[in-house]
Amino acid sequence: MPYNKEISRQNKALFLFLLDQSYSMEDPIGNSPNKKKDELVTAINGWLQNMTIRSTGGEGIRDYVDIGVLGYRTDQEENPIIESPLGGALQGRELVSIVEIGNNPSRLEQRIKQFYDEDMGELVETQVEVPVWVEPVAEGGTPMCHALYRAYDLVDKWIQEHPQSFPPVVIHISDGESSDGDPQQYADSLRSLATHDGEVLLFNCHLSETAGDPFLFPASGEILPNDLARLLFKMSSPLPEKMFQSAVAEGFELQAGARGMAFNADMVSLIRFLDMGTRQARVLR
Amino acid sequence: MSVGIVLLIDESSAMDAAAVTGVAGGGISSGGGSSGGGALGGPPKSKAESVATAVNSVLAKLAQAGDCEVALVGYRSSKEGESQAGVRWSGGLAGREFVSAAEIAAAPAAVETRMRKVRNDVGGFDESPVSFPVWYQPTLGDRAPQIAAFEAVRDLLSRWSPANGIQGQPLVVHISSGSAGDGNPLRAIKAVQDLSLSGQTPIVAHLHLGSSANTPSVLFPANRAYLALGPQREWFERSSLLPGHLCEALKASGVTVNVNARAMVYNAKMVDVTKALSLLAAHVQKSLAGQAVVAAAPVARPRPPEGGPKLGPATIKAPPPPPMRTAKPAPAPVAKPPSAIAPPPAPRFIKPPAPAVHPPTPAASSPPPPLSRPAPAAPATPVPAAPVAAAPVAAAPVAAASLPVEPLAGAPVAVEPISVEPVAAEPVAVEPLELAPLELAPLEVTPASLSPAELAPLELESSGQSSRQSAGQSSGQSADSTAGFSDGSAGGELQLAGEATGVMTAAPTGLLRVSASAGGSGTKAVISPASPGCLVFVLDRSVADPFAADLGNACGKLHSLLGDMVAEVAKQGKGSVDVAVVSYGDSAGDTEVRTTLEGGLSGRVFARDSELMSGAVRIDEFEEQMSDGVGGLIAVPRKRPVLVEVEPTMATSARPAFRAVAEILRVWIQDHPSATLNPVIVHLTRGAGDTADFAAAIGELAGIATASGAPAVLYHAVATESPHPSVVFPGSDETLATDSLRALWAGTAELLFNAELSAEKPAIKPGARGMVVNGKFFVLIDPFKRAMATRG
Structure with a gap:
């Protein structure tokens, strides 16, 4: 059965994030005053911190997971810029291991974290210090095809070094249409790469500017509101069995054939999307 | 036997x-302790x-x-x-x-051992323990x-x-x-x-x-x-x-x-x-004993004209079917790496017209495009050439070359077929050029609907916003006139004194539209516990099939929406909002309209927001997920009061309900002569009604205004039965898929305090109407809060 491989030292996993850094990411997300670019890096940095904690054992961080982060945008002359947004000691590195992530945050930041106090029934704010690896960027256009093309090279090379692993999971987060052509074929070619455990999983999340309802893990393109949503749907891999069961157990109402895709996502949906898409990494041996 | x-x-x-x-x-019940919190003490039992x-x-x-x-x-x-x-x-x-x-x-x-109370001789009660067997213990x-x-x-x-x-x-x-x-x-x-x-x-x-x-x-x-x-x-x-x-x-x-x-x-x-x-x-x-008399069969009554009665002994719902997954087989487990499809050719990169880092205007970065875009009003000619001219007629040849083939993705301002940006900085463009509309935007403009009067407010120097609004209005009206609303003469023009605020113009189709900010006749809208605001919910109970067992039916969804909105008002109303709920549905062929609340508020028409939680029929508790600010989620318990609980019915006319709303508003307005804030009416519906009936229904609301001249505004919250994309406070009806929805939009007022809202919330554009389809009506309490804040 495919998509069954457990993540271990011998069979590392790869999570590759493709992040839209186009100018429109400067706009607010959903119905909140926060900008898409800010919410996105908050979610990614939060995920990286969680993954670091999860990978940490008695003897330190276990080298189970490789992480890739690629941002994509254009410069003033419309030349595509596909580069890693990691900073600090990991500056410019496209592919790093979780050990390097854990040991090298770019900086620490004071943030406000909210808790729910059940005894008093109210929301409480506290100050926390969180590690930051990725900084927000919003400039230029949306060279999605270029990004997927670069991702192909990265993933192909990684697979050659890890042919037995759980297939790489590519998480693509954007807020609009591609401005360098139809990304469908690039997505198809990326998804055609495979390890012995199955084909590469490509999950797409679209960030919303409106206060409309989000779509999470739809099973058919018919219920989706427009062509962009349907395109992203076709570009997205169906959820493997274990992820599907895990989502259902958590309360998602999924139909058979549900794909790893979110449309009109607000911050809560983005976080749930990230959590679900990387669910395989919950159990690290 | x-x-x-x-x-x-x-x-x-x-x-x-x-x-x-x-x-x-x-009471004295044989089986239990004190029942009721009366003279015998103890808290009331559920x-x-x-x-x-x-x-x-x-x-x-x-x-x-x-x-x-x-x-x-x-x-x-x-x-x-x-x-x-x-x-x-x-x-x-x-x-x-x-x-x-x-x-x-x-x-x-x-x-269990329970205390039985028996009256004794001296007027009190003796308690003696009795055994009380229990079979039913509900959850x-x-x-x-x-x-x-x-x-x-x-x-x-x-x-x-x-x-x-x-x-x-x-x-x-x-x-x-x-x-x-x-x-x-x-x-x-x-x-x-x-x-x-x-x-x-x-x-x-x-x-x-x-x-x-x-x-x-x-x-x-x-x-x-x-x-x-x-x-x-x-x-x-x-x-x-x-x-x-x-x-x-x-x-x-x-x-x-x-x-x-x-x-x-x-x-x-x-x-x-x-x-x-x-x-x-x-x-x-x-x-x-054989002495039972068989009850006669109840008298048959005419059944709704559908298919046969529901059969089938379906009892407890079966679990969802196991998903059938056929994952593609992994490639053959040979030592060599899996084969790959050859990478696609290097991608073409089509230049987006004007990517920029700083807040852009269309004319800011790339030189040519503005010249090829027409102003929606060539003031001289209401017929701007053949609207779908194949070749962009432009005096500047540069324009043709840079006309993008694709939709203007990447340009910060999307070009929609109807709303077209005027040339902000180049008044020169108007006279000498024969402006053809943008290829992408077949502006189907028939001379009849673009009278000079409507185009008059459009000035090239004006900001992009108002022209977009006017363009939206003119196209909206042309859409109206082509949609065939026959009631052309019913409305007429209803103009109230005081030009700055509260002008209710009835469009020629007879539908009402409010296009201004709150308050009436130039007075500021103020509410307080002594002089409250007014909010009326109108709940449409119609569904396609009331007899289908469906916990997720449209009427149920509208109940949830209503509950969310009531919860918002109860939380933030500060005792300054009167709330009523009117529901309407079919009952044996007649339209049944209920105007009173239920539960603890039973029999009352209006209740103050401070009474809503305690007077609700029941409180729904649920969990809402929120971002915790650092990339995680917290689940926050929330409460949603249920003020009325009504069953879904067949479709029926909305007119009697709106008549009832007009009536209760008249009474309320009479009782509150010092009210200054527009009464707000929120119509919750599945959006599948008859458009002519709806036009007649909102005609019932004509002229309803506070003594100070603030007219009632009608908003819509729609939960559709068949899938429809979320539409939130649209400025035009082009994202609405059905005639019914468009009719609702045409009858929906602009959001009160429009200018302030669009300045503060980027999701709300100027000219946004108070209508939400399959989404959250998240600014319901806003006008009331602003009216409270303006208290001198």
């Missing part, structure tokens, strides 16, 4: 509300607790009554929306369906899936075959607190009444629990005409005739019963429940 009894009990959250005992100062006590008490009696078999059935829905209807025997009887009297006596789930769920419940009962009865045969008519007693959450149970109940078990047809009796000591109970009515339109008549239809021997038994206990009385109590108090349940033992005894 055994007599069959089915006790069917509501286990929805509505049963958590306090029971009404019906005896002044609390309906669930009181009913459980009554049921356990009657089970103890039935265990001694003779040869009978009893099925104990409960129904509720889980938080996830699954119907849970089934037998509730527990302990030694767990899993059993019909249980004989002897077995009941032998196996209570538990035995409450969320909503009340009555269709699923009666389907379960039908299934149980059809499979029941006692060893010694059936004697007398099986008797189903249904105890509930409110409406069904999954549709109209009429058909499911008829399916039970239509059973024939050894030639005996079941009797179905309904005991509906009241919520207030002040509302009178309706006991065993015989004549539909004397019942109030609405739930009383509906339950009447669903109840069997009382058989003669039970009429006698009731008369013997002092209850007046007429000929053709139905087995029904509405707004029952616990005293009535006890009396009704005492009928069970009488029924068993009389049936066994």
Whole structure:
């Protein structure tokens, strides 16, 4: 059965994030005053911190997971810029291991974290210090095809070094249409790469500017509101069995054939999307 | 021979509300402690607790009554929306369906010690402990899936075959607190009444629990005409005739019963429940003695014209089917790396027109495009050339080359077919050029609808916003005139004095539209507890099929939306908002309009926001997920009060409801002569109504305004039955897919305090109308808050 491989030292996993850094990411997300670019890096940095904690054992961080982060945008002359947004000691590195992530945050930041106090029934704010690896960027256009093309090279090379692993999971987060052509074929070619455990999983999340309802893990393109949503749907891999069961157990109402895709996502949906898409990494041996 | 009894009990959250005992100062119940918080002290018991006590008490009696078999059935829905209807025997009887009297006596789930109170000689009470066997111990769920419940009962009865045969008519007693959450149970109940078990047809009796000591109970009515339109008549239809021997038994206990009385109590108090349940033992005894009189079949009434009654003994919902996954096989496990499709050719990169880092204007970065874009108003010519000119006619050849082929993705301002940016910085462009519309934007403009008067407000120097708005308006009007609204002369122009605010213009189609900010005649809108604002919800109960068991039906979704909005008002209203809820639906071919609240606010039309939580029929509790600010999620418990609970019905005219709204608003306005904020009306609907009917309906609201001249504004919250994309506060109707929705939009006012809202919230553009389809109406409380803030 495919998509069954457990993540271990011998069979590392790869999570590759493709992040839209186009100018429109400067706009607010959903119905909140926060900008898409800010919410996105908050979610990614939060995920990286969680993954670091999860990978940490008695003897330190276990080298189970490789992480890739690629941002994509254009410069003033419309030349595509596909580069890693990691900073600090990991500056410019496209592919790093979780050990390097854990040991090298770019900086620490004071943030406000909210808790729910059940005894008093109210929301409480506290100050926390969180590690930051990725900084927000919003400039230029949306060279999605270029990004997927670069991702192909990265993933192909990684697979050659890890042919037995759980297939790489590519998480693509954007807020609009591609401005360098139809990304469908690039997505198809990326998804055609495979390890012995199955084909590469490509999950797409679209960030919303409106206060409309989000779509999470739809099973058919018919219920989706427009062509962009349907395109992203076709570009997205169906959820493997274990992820599907895990989502259902958590309360998602999924139909058979549900794909790893979110449309009109607000911050809560983005976080749930990230959590679900990387669910395989919950159990690290 | 055994007599069959089915006790069917509501286990929805509505049963958590306090029971009404019906005896002044609390009562003396044989089975329980003090009932009611009256003279005997103690906190009031919930309906669930009181009913459980009554049921356990009657089970103890039935265990001694003779040869009978009893099925104990409960129904509720889980938080996830699954119907849970089934037998509730527990302990030694767990899993059993019909249980004989002897077995009941032998196996209570538990035995409690309760204090029986007996009046003593000196006017007080003596307490003595008694053993109280308990069989029924309910767990409450969320909503009340009555269709699923009666389907379960039908299934149980059809499979029941006692060893010694059936004697007398099986008797189903249904105890509930409110409406069904999954549709109209009429058909499911008829399916039970239509059973024939050894030639005996079941009797179905309904005991509906009241919520207030002040509302009178309706006991065993015989004549539909004397019942109030609405739930009383509906339950009447669903109840069997009382058989003669039970009429006698009731008369013997002092209850007046007429000929053709139905087995029904509405707004029952616990005293009535006890009396009704005492009928069970009488029924068993009389049936066994052969003295039972068969109840005649209820008089048939015209059924709604659909397909046949729902069949099928579907009981408890089957779990979702296992997903069928056929993952692609992994490539052959050979040592060499898996083969790959050759990477695609280097991608083309089509230049987006004007990517920029800084806030862009269309003319800012790339040189040519603005010249090829037309101003929507060439002031001289209302007919700007052939609208769909194939070749962009432009005096500047540069323009043609840079006309993008793709939609202007990447340009910060999307170009929509209708709203076109004027040339902000180049007035020169107007005169010499013959401007053809953008290729992408076939601006179908017919000369008739673009009169110079409408184009007049468009000036090239004006900001992009107002021209977009006007363009939207003109196109909206052309859409109106082509949509065929015939009522052209009904509205006329309704202009109120005071040009800055509150101008209500009736478009030529007769629909009302408010396009300005709040308050009337230039006065600032202010509300306070002494001079409150006014908010009326109008709930459309129509669904495509009211008899389909569907916990997710449109009416239910609208209830949730209503609950969310009421919760918002209750939380932030600060005692300054009067709230009313009007619902309308079809009842036996007539339009039934209810204007009063239910639960603790029963009988009232308006209630103040501060009373809503405590007066609700019940409070729905749910969890909302929020971002914790650092990339994680927290689950926050939230409460949603339910002010009214109505069943879905067939579609009906909206006009009587809007007439009723106009009437209650007139009365309210008369009672509040100092009101200054526009009354807000929110129409909750599935958006599938008849457009002509809707036009007539909102015509009823014409002229409704406060004494200060602030006209009522009509908003819409829509939950569609078939999938439709979310549309939130649209400035035009182009994202709306159906004629009905577009008609609703045309009748929707712009959001109050439009200018302030669009400045503060980027999701709201100027000219946004107060309409949301499949989304959250998140600025409902906004005008009220602003009116509070402006308190001098």
